[in-house]
Amino acid sequence: MKKTYKQLISLAIVSTLVLPVVALAQANFGLNEINNGLNNSLTSSDPRTVIGRVINIALSFLGVIAVGIILIGGFKWMTAAGNEEKTSEAKKLLGAGVIGLVIILASWGIATYLLSTFASQLNG
Numbered sequence: 001m002k003k004t005y006k007q008l009i010s011l012a013i014v015s016t017l018v019l020p021v022v023a024l025a026q027a028n029f030g031l032n033e034i035n036n037g038l039n040n041s042l043t044s045s046d047p048r049t050v051i052g053r054v055i056n057i058a059l060s061f062l063g064v065i066a067v068g069i070i071l072i073g074g075f076k077w078m079t080a081a082g083n084e085e086k087t088s089e090a091k092k093l094l095g096a097g098v099i100g101l102v103i104i105l106a107s108w109g110i111a112t113y114l115l116s117t118f119a120s121q122l123n124g
Contacts, residue, residue, distance in 0.1 A: 048122075052115045059108045066104055070097035 073093030080086035 048115060048119055052111075055111045055115075056108075059104055059111070062104050063101065066097050066101040068097075069093055069100065073097055 070093075073090045073096075076086060076093060077090035080090060
């Protein structure tokens, strides 16, 4: 009886993993379109556009890290079970994550303002 359950579970796992691949049987899973989009966006003739996109990508990556730190701090606080050391560590992580996120958002605003100001100065 247990062998039947193991076979059903393994069949369910295999079908879950294989069926989406069969359903999405396209050439390179659309990677060519993604690569073409990245190449076109980063090989623009205007260096200000390229710099702006690189800054946006970098700040987006840092924003994801900051949100991850906030989530880790929240998880540690939830699992602290009243332990003061773990709670204080979680509060420090949450504070650091929020401060980092504020700094990232401020730097994005400043970079956007400076790039738009330079673009308007050079264009007209």
